[in-house]
Amino acid sequence: TNALENALSALYWRVFVEQIVFGAILGLIVYFFTASGIVSPIHKLTMAMEEAVNKGDSFIARDLEVKSRDEIGRLVSVFNTLNKSLASYHHRLHSKIDFANQELQAKNVQLEKRTQELERALDMLGTMATTDWLTELPNRRKFDETLSRMFHQSQRFSEEITLVLFDVDHFKLINDSHGHGAGDQVLRDIGTLLRLHVRKSDLPARLGGDEFGAILYHTNTEQAENFVRKLLDGVREYAFEYDAFRLNVGLSVGIAQFDASMKAPQALYYAADHALYQSKKDGRGRYTVFSKEIPPQEKMAS
Structure with a gap:
């Protein structure tokens, strides 16, 4: 088992x-x-x-x-x-x-x-x-904008600025005697001469008609006078011609430097314009530096 x-x-x-x-x-x-x-x-x-x-x-x-x-x-x-x-x-x-x-x-x-x-x-x-179409210089609008900006900059930082205004002497006579083509050619030539004499920091401009201006930055009266003398010499030596006719061209110039008593750009412009017409009154073809002793006067024709 x-x-x-x-x-x-x-x-x-x-x-x-x-x-x-x-x-x-x-x-x-x-x-x-x-x-x-x-x-x-x-x-x-x-x-x-x-x-x-x-x-x-x-x-x-x-x-x-x-x-x-x-x-x-x-x-x-x-x-x-x-x-x-x-x-x-x-x-x-x-x-x-x-x-x-x-x-x-x-x-x-x-x-x-x-x-x-x-x-x-x-x-x-x-x-x-x-831009002025005839001379290719800055026009009145550009001039006014720049003058206002530089004027207030001079006020703020006590920087020197001098304004120079120019009129072509007997411009109406040139137009009447030789035609508006001659007048236009004179304006173009003046624009060329003005460009040659200003610095890059300056602003040359055609303000209208036969009136030109230059805003000179960091420039005192003595330096502005030196600039104007060279420009007037250049105008005297330049051969202005139109249709084989030799044209007699001169400039009347007014110079004004910014000072603290001027409260607006218009005051500086008025001072330079006042000096310009003193140059016309004194016989044209010359420059005048603005001073408060210049008597008030009516504007004279170009």
């Missing part, structure tokens, strides 16, 4: 061990087929999706291999179809973006060109608004 029980017990344990081994082998076989048929394709599909997301394009540049015709295979096929659709949409979208960028670049080039043309036109208008 004991021998039989021992034999049955041994048989039981052998069968038990065999079943465990068989179950393990069967489990491995099931796992292998499951991994290769389900887990592996799903893993590859997951990796492909992560790749598409990480690239930022939402698609990958290849199709996944379909190894079965079951639901996993159909899932991979659907992924491939969706991937191709997204790739096609991506390429179409980028083509449209590239085309739009090309059009935008062309529009930007046109806009930049138009902007440059507009800036040139505005610069030209600004120049025309502040």
